[in-house]
Structure formats: C-alpha cells, structure tokens
Amino acid sequence: MTSPVKSCSLDPVPTFLVSEYVDVLLSYITRMVNPSLSQGRLPVSQKHAIVTPLLKKTGLDSSDMNNFRPVSNLSFISKVVEQVVTSQLHQYLAANDLLSRFQSAYRKYHSIETAMQRIWSDILVAADDRQVTLLGLLDLSAAFDCVDHSMLLERLQSAFGLTDLVHDWVAQSFLTDRMQQIAYSGQLSSVQSVLFGVPQGSVLGPLLYVLYTAELALVVDCHGLSLHQYADDTQVYISTPAGDAEAAI
Numbered sequence: 001m002t003s004p005v006k007s008c009s010l011d012p013v014p015t016f017l018v019s020e021y022v023d024v025l026l027s028y029i030t031r032m033v034n035p036s037l038s039q040g041r042l043p044v045s046q047k048h049a050i051v052t053p054l055l056k057k058t059g060l061d062s063s064d065m066n067n068f069r070p071v072s073n074l075s076f077i078s079k080v081v082e083q084v085v086t087s088q089l090h091q092y093l094a095a096n097d098l099l100s101r102f103q104s105a106y107r108k109y110h111s112i113e114t115a116m117q118r119i120w121s122d123i124l125v126a127a128d129d130r131q132v133t134l135l136g137l138l139d140l141s142a143a144f145d146c147v148d149h150s151m152l153l154e155r156l157q158s159a160f161g162l163t164d165l166v167h168d169w170v171a172q173s174f175l176t177d178r179m180q181q182i183a184y185s186g187q188l189s190s191v192q193s194v195l196f197g198v199p200q201g202s203v204l205g206p207l208l209y210v211l212y213t214a215e216l217a218l219v220v221d222c223h224g225l226s227l228h229q230y231a232d233d234t235q236v237y238i239s240t241p242a243g244d245a246e247a248a249i
Contacts, residue, residue, distance in 0.1 A: 040168035046078035049180040072201035082203035105231040106206045115230045126239035135237040143232035145197035
C-alpha cells in the first residue's frame with residue numbers, strides 16, 4: 001500500500017492498523033472506492049477536513065497569521081479515493097499531452113530542479129547571444145484557497161475535456177459540501193463550509209490547482225514573454241539586447 005500512514009482524528013481506526021492488515025481489508029476498501037468512481041460521488045463523510053496551521057518556515061513570527069500555511073488533514077479513505085482519481089487523471093493528461101510544458105509541479109520527472117535548469121539554460125543561451133534577461137518572480141498569496149470552483153469546472157471541461165461522470169465527480173462531489181475545522185492549541189473550531197479553494201494537504205487538490213492556472217502560460221505567451229511555473233510560483237522573463245532593456249522593462 002502506497003498511502004502514507006498519517007492518521008486523521010476523523011478516522012475510525014489509526015491508519016497504521018489499516019496498513020498492517022491491508023491484506024484482510026483490501027477487498028472492503030475496494031468496495032468503497034469503486035462505487036465512488038462509478039457513481040460519480042464522494043460521500044459527505046469524506047469531505048470533512050481538520051485544518052492545522054503550520055509555520056511556512058522555521059523562525060517566523062508565530063503571532064503573525066500570514067506566516068502560517070493551512071494544511072488539511074483528511075480521512076484515510078478519502079485520500080485513497082483521491083489517489084486513484086489522481087493516478088487516472090495523470091494518465092489521461094499525459095496520453096493526450098494536455099499538461100503545460102512549463103509547469104514542473106506535481107508530475108513525474110519534474111521538480112524544482114528541472115524548473116531552475118530550464119530558466120537558467122534560457123538565460124545562458126541569451127547571454128551567448130549577447131542579450132540580457134529580465135526576470136519577474138510572481139508568488140500568489142493563499143493561492144490554493146483562492147480557486148474559484150465555477151471557473152475551475154469550466155476550465156476542466158473546455159480546456160481538458162473532462163466531462164460526464166468525471167466532471168460530475170469533481171463538480172458535484174469533490175468540491176461541493178466540503179467542511180472544515182481549525183485545530184489549534186488542542187482546540188477545535190466550529191465546523192465551517194468551504195466555498196472556495198482546493199484542500200492543501202489533499203492528493204487531488206494540487207493537480208486541480210495546476211490545471212486551474214494552466215491558462216496563464218497562454219496569457220504570458222501572447223505578450224511575447226516566457227514563463228516557467230512550479231505550483232503557485234511563476235517566473236516570467238524576457239531576453240533582449242542590453243540597449244533595449246529599458247523598453248523591455
């Protein structure tokens with residue numbers, strides 16, 4: 001079993017026990033996962049998250065809420081279903097060459113290193129041609145929390161051809177009726193509805209975010225610029241003769 005052994009307080013039993021007795025439980029887990037996919041729905045019980053605020057970097061001021069990243073702790077079964085959906089979606093996107101060439105996050109054979117190598121290579125090639133490169137670094141705040149569900153669903157359908165049962169599973173099930181509670185200092189907040197965003201800490205959420213922002217590459221290209229992305233970090237750049245740098249800026 002490839003799922004991490006992290007447990008959620010919403011799970012009826014600790015994940016390590018499920019992992020230890022997976023040979024016995026596998027058929028029952030399969031019977032829970034398959035109907036979700038065939039019926040295009042995820043049970044409401046699997047859309048509840050416990051959100052833990054974690055400091056983005058060690059040493060940041062813990063009194064400033066902007067220094068925290070909200071990580072959703074989800075039930076084990078919901079993550080198993082998400083892993084199956086994510087795996088099938090990756091296969092579909094790869095087979096139809098639908099993933100952006102300039103996004104290095106959450107995909108096989110891509111990483112921070114490949115993103116940096118691509119940009120550095122372009123800069124060196126420009127330098128060999130006696131050009132300077134102007135680079136703009138864009139970082140969206142609370143990016144995963146700002147995803148508009150209606151826009152995401154429209155893009156999944158129009159740009160990536162995700163329709164019918166797949167669209168229903170994402171639209172009517174995964175994104176709708178999501179609930180969350182904040183866990184802090186041993187206390188739980190009241191339950192709140194989630195109307196925007198994708199869960200940070202989920203399996204499928206990051207891939208949905210990448211598909212949601214894929215159109216950015218087309219916008220940048222229309223203006224004659226280059227870009228490379230890693231999740232919500234976007235590098236926009238242009239190479240130009242030194243004498244034209246001011247105009248390029």
